[in-house]
Amino acid sequence: LDLPWQVFRNNSAVMLIIDPNSGQITAANNAATEFYGYAESELLTLRIQDINQFTAEQVAIERKNAVAEGRNYFIFRHQLADQSIRTVSVHSVPFRDKNNEIQLFSIVHDISEQRFLQQSLWHYQANLEQQVALQTQEIKQVNQSQTLLFSVVIVVLCAATLVLGVFLMRLRRAKKRSESQGARLSAIFDAIGDYLIFTNDNGNILSANSRVSDDFTFTQGALNESITQLFAGIGCLPDAPYANRECQVKVKGQFRSFNVTKNDVRDGKNQRLGFIYVLQDITVRLENEREQRLASTVFSTTSEGVLVSDKDNKIQMVNRAFSQITGYRQEEVLGESPALFNSGRHGPTFFSQLYSDLHEHGHWEGEIWNRRKSGEVYPSWLQVSAVFDDEQNIEMYVALFNDITSRKNHEQMMWQQANFDTLTGLANRLHFHEQFDHTLERAKTHASRLAICFIDLDRFKAVNDTLGHHIGDLLLIEAAQRLKECTRSSDIVARLGGDEFALLLPDIDTISDIEKIANKVLQQLSAPFELEGHETFVSGSMGITFFPDDGNDRKALLRNADSAMYKAKEHGRNCYQFYTAAMHEHAQARRQLEGALHKALSNQEFSIFYQPIISVDGQHIGSEALLRWHNKELGSVPPDKFIPICEELGLIITIGEWVLYQACSQAKAWCDRIQQSFFVTVNVSSIQFQRADMAQVIGRVLQETGLASHCLTIEITETVLADNSQNILHQLKTLRAMGVELAIDDFGTGYSSLSYLKRFPLSKLKIDRAFIRDLPDDLEDRALVKAIISMAGNLNLTVVAEGVETQPQLDFLRTLQCDYSQGYLHSKPIPALEFEDWLTEHVVESP
Numbered sequence: 001l002d003l004p005w006q007v008f009r010n011n012s013a014v015m016l017i018i019d020p021n022s023g024q025i026t027a028a029n030n031a032a033t034e035f036y037g038y039a040e041s042e043l044l045t046l047r048i049q050d051i052n053q054f055t056a057e058q059v060a061i062e063r064k065n066a067v068a069e070g071r072n073y074f075i076f077r078h079q080l081a082d083q084s085i086r087t088v089s090v091h092s093v094p095f096r097d098k099n100n101e102i103q104l105f106s107i108v109h110d111i112s113e114q115r116f117l118q119q120s121l122w123h124y125q126a127n128l129e130q131q132v133a134l135q136t137q138e139i140k141q142v143n144q145s146q147t148l149l150f151s152v153v154i155v156v157l158c159a160a161t162l163v164l165g166v167f168l169m170r171l172r173r174a175k176k177r178s179e180s181q182g183a184r185l186s187a188i189f190d191a192i193g194d195y196l197i198f199t200n201d202n203g204n205i206l207s208a209n210s211r212v213s214d215d216f217t218f219t220q221g222a223l224n225e226s227i228t229q230l231f232a233g234i235g236c237l238p239d240a241p242y243a244n245r246e247c248q249v250k251v252k253g254q255f256r257s258f259n260v261t262k263n264d265v266r267d268g269k270n271q272r273l274g275f276i277y278v279l280q281d282i283t284v285r286l287e288n289e290r291e292q293r294l295a296s297t298v299f300s301t302t303s304e305g306v307l308v309s310d311k312d313n314k315i316q317m318v319n320r321a322f323s324q325i326t327g328y329r330q331e332e333v334l335g336e337s338p339a340l341f342n343s344g345r346h347g348p349t350f351f352s353q354l355y356s357d358l359h360e361h362g363h364w365e366g367e368i369w370n371r372r373k374s375g376e377v378y379p380s381w382l383q384v385s386a387v388f389d390d391e392q393n394i395e396m397y398v399a400l401f402n403d404i405t406s407r408k409n410h411e412q413m414m415w416q417q418a419n420f421d422t423l424t425g426l427a428n429r430l431h432f433h434e435q436f437d438h439t440l441e442r443a444k445t446h447a448s449r450l451a452i453c454f455i456d457l458d459r460f461k462a463v464n465d466t467l468g469h470h471i472g473d474l475l476l477i478e479a480a481q482r483l484k485e486c487t488r489s490s491d492i493v494a495r496l497g498g499d500e501f502a503l504l505l506p507d508i509d510t511i512s513d514i515e516k517i518a519n520k521v522l523q524q525l526s527a528p529f530e531l532e533g534h535e536t537f538v539s540g541s542m543g544i545t546f547f548p549d550d551g552n553d554r555k556a557l558l559r560n561a562d563s564a565m566y567k568a569k570e571h572g573r574n575c576y577q578f579y580t581a582a583m584h585e586h587a588q589a590r591r592q593l594e595g596a597l598h599k600a601l602s603n604q605e606f607s608i609f610y611q612p613i614i615s616v617d618g619q620h621i622g623s624e625a626l627l628r629w630h631n632k633e634l635g636s637v638p639p640d641k642f643i644p645i646c647e648e649l650g651l652i653i654t655i656g657e658w659v660l661y662q663a664c665s666q667a668k669a670w671c672d673r674i675q676q677s678f679f680v681t682v683n684v685s686s687i688q689f690q691r692a693d694m695a696q697v698i699g700r701v702l703q704e705t706g707l708a709s710h711c712l713t714i715e716i717t718e719t720v721l722a723d724n725s726q727n728i729l730h731q732l733k734t735l736r737a738m739g740v741e742l743a744i745d746d747f748g749t750g751y752s753s754l755s756y757l758k759r760f761p762l763s764k765l766k767i768d769r770a771f772i773r774d775l776p777d778d779l780e781d782r783a784l785v786k787a788i789i790s791m792a793g794n795l796n797l798t799v800v801a802e803g804v805e806t807q808p809q810l811d812f813l814r815t816l817q818c819d820y821s822q823g824y825l826h827s828k829p830i831p832a833l834e835f836e837d838w839l840t841e842h843v844v845e846s847p
């Protein structure tokens with residue numbers, strides 16, 4: 001209903017809405033229920049014919065009379081619930097309800113009282129006229145004698161006139177009331193939002209509501225204007241009565257859509273008086289319908305999944321694409337939380353960021369991994385928007401998402417194609433360069449070394465030419481596979497084109513590290529290739545360059561690796577070459593050293609030198625056993641050059657055991673020879689202690705040589721203790737339990753952790769010669785040595801000062817009560833025979 005309902009319901013005038021076809025009362029206001037005495041529900045079961053006492057013929061006559069008298073209302077006789085009959089005037093206006101059905105809006109006025117007054121007036125008038133007639137008759141008959149009576153009649157007439165005057169006054173008042181009710185009715189018509197226009201048969205306007213005069217150049221005074229003239233260009237007014245058309249009408253310069261109905265207005269004799277046009281503005285409704293249709297079409301046909309959830313994030317609506325992507329039907333997810341699709345790939349930080357963006361900016365978009373109903377995890381591009389209410393509280397969330405699996409696969413494929421060699425699957429030149437720059441940056445930041453190898457397959461062209469490209473391809477694939485097997489996962493292996501490969505090896509510390517890899521690669525490449533029944537042999541030529549040694553940027557390093565590779569080709573293939581000659585010589589020398597070391601023990605190239613260790617009072621003597629290596633080609637190689645290589649190659653295990661055996665058997669011989677006590681110290685490296693049975697080995701050597709355990713001192717460095725393992729602690733404890741002395745060597749140069757001294761069962765401490773060298777002049781060294789000796793005394797450790805070369809050094813150490821001294825002042829390390837002479841000179845021999 002377009003009339004505001006409140007106005008209708010609470011209006012003091014009796015109002016009914018009637019279905020014109022059936023006469024059914026479809027609505028009644030409060031005044032109507034009060035007037036008719038029926039409850040509203042009862043009233044709505046009645047038809048107007050049940051109330052109106054007029055027959056159909058009487059109604060038709062009344063309609064005709066109303067037209068003839070120019071009335072816009074009808075006068076009927078309505079029966080109330082208490083069976084009383086009331087005379088009423090009925091104003092009726094047709095209009096369209098929300099279902100677009102024609103309804104009659106009727107205002108009913110009770111004019112019974114007015115009628116009664118009129119009838120009374122007529123009754124008195126009739127009586128009066130009758131009496132006047134009778135009197136006249138009597139006057140005529142009675143003549144003069146009735147003159148007196150005439151006077152009486154005059155008096156009566158005057159009285160009657162007075163009464164008539166009173167009645168007329170009351171009649172005028174009733175008319176006024178009726179007029180004000182008519183005005184109220186007009187106000188209601190004007191309040192109707194539609195355009196209402198009454199025309200005569202020819203389409204000339206008889207009246208119109210105020211909406212018409214507001215929006216068109218029409219005044220009530222300008223009646224008789226043609227309706228087509230008023231709605232210039234409308235061109236679509238319904239032809240037939242009761243027709244209904246949709247029209248475009250220009251209102252205030254703008255075309256708007258109207259639903260136009262045209263209905264007959266007929267009098268009581270069913271004679272047509274004209275037409276009533278109702279123009280309902282449906283522009284907004286059509287626009288809304290169009291937008292709704294559009295939105296609903298987009299919602300259901302879009303290929304993007306759509307999910308709408310309420311403020312508590314409970315799903316309210318999803319579309320077809322949502323079901324296609326996720327595998328969930330709408331009814332399976334309504335009321336659920338979107339957490340149902342969580343793939344587990346994103347942590348809580350991801351989601352808290354998402355919701356904080358939504359709350360702050362009302363929007364979030366990005367890539368997210370979700371889980372389908374089938375359990376499959378898939379990537380999607382998600383856009384979520386929050387919808388806020390007037391108070392800026394979130395009312396709902398709208399999420400749009402796409403399955404981007406195929407796009408990602410495609411991107412991955414494109415990336416793969418752009419960065420990797422399709423034949424071998426290795427990185428291509430472009431990717432190699434990218435990785436190179438990246439790795440180089442990291443090496444610069446961490447000040448680490450980086451090795452680059454260029455490898456060219458020797459004889460590849462011959463294989464290609466003789467066995468064909470297919471076999472050549474298989475060879476490249478297999479060679480690539482072998483290269484990968486020779487490297488770590490952090491290394492980059494690339495095919496730069498043809499039979500050219502490159503290795504990028506980060507965190508390469510030593511030349512021997514790269515040599516190991518180079519040897520492995522060359523060995524692998526020179527192994528036979530079984531290619532579809534063809535046994536094929538190739539080899540590799542490798543050029544090696546280092547960052548930062550050989551260059552600082554990619555271009556320079558690649559160029560150097562390339563020229564080193566050509567040098568390798570010139571050297572007869574199946575070999576590697578370093579870019580710098582110095583490095584190459586160094587590598588060669590080391591290779592030679594390693595080769596010689598492997599044979600040194602069996603070739604009896606090792607010997608042991610002894611250096612005396614003497615107590616400050618000269619009463620106690622010992623010696624340090626120091627390994628020496630003399631090779632025919634290399635000459636005498638200093639221990640600090642070959643011992644680290646022995647450790648690297650693991651040769652120190654057997655060599656160390658040999659030293660121990662030699663030193664112990666020699667010491668046993670000297671112990672037996674001299675009258676004084678004598679001890680020997682043997683250096684044992686951390687590699688030797690990594691084997692679990694070192695204490696056992698020492699025990700066996702002591703047993704086999706017959707040396708008393710207290711005559712043996714094992715010298716260990718801080719690296720042994722830094723290992724901090726239970727195994728080492730156990731072994732050291734076992735040795736101490738056996739009576740073997742334990743000395744910590746080079747004290748002061750490493751971590752010098754005092755906790756070591758407490759934790760491990762040490763018995764001696766050797767102060768490194770670096771602290772002795774500048775004694776007694778250097779004040780700092782004086783203080784330091786003094787502190788070490790005093791601390792060692794407190795821990796019951798015997799102190800040996802190393803590298804004592806001068807008498808002042810020894811004198812100073814004596815003042816500090818250092819227990820032992822060792823150094824060139826007493827003797828350099830000397831062969832066993834010479835040491836025997838030294839003993840003869842310095843000790844009392846046994847009888």
Ligand SMILES: Nc1nc2c(ncn2[C@@H]2O[C@H](COP(=O)(O)O[C@H]3[C@@H](O)[C@H](n4cnc5c(=O)[nH]c(N)nc54)O[C@@H]3COP(=O)(O)O)[C@@H](O)[C@H]2O)c(=O)[nH]1
Pocket residue numbers: 611624625626627628638639640643656659683684685745746766769802803804805822823824825829
């Ligand atoms: N694991 C093993 N390590 C061993 C063994 N034999 C030796 N070594 C270690 O090699 C390092 C070098 O030893 P070396 O060249 O023999 O040097 C020793 C002495 O010659 C030198 N020294 C002694 N006195 C002086 C001196 O007055 N001046 C001076 N400039 N040098 C002197 O000190 C070395 C002994 O040092 P240390 O072992 O710390 O007591 C050396 O680290 C040896 O340990 C072995 O069989 N196994």
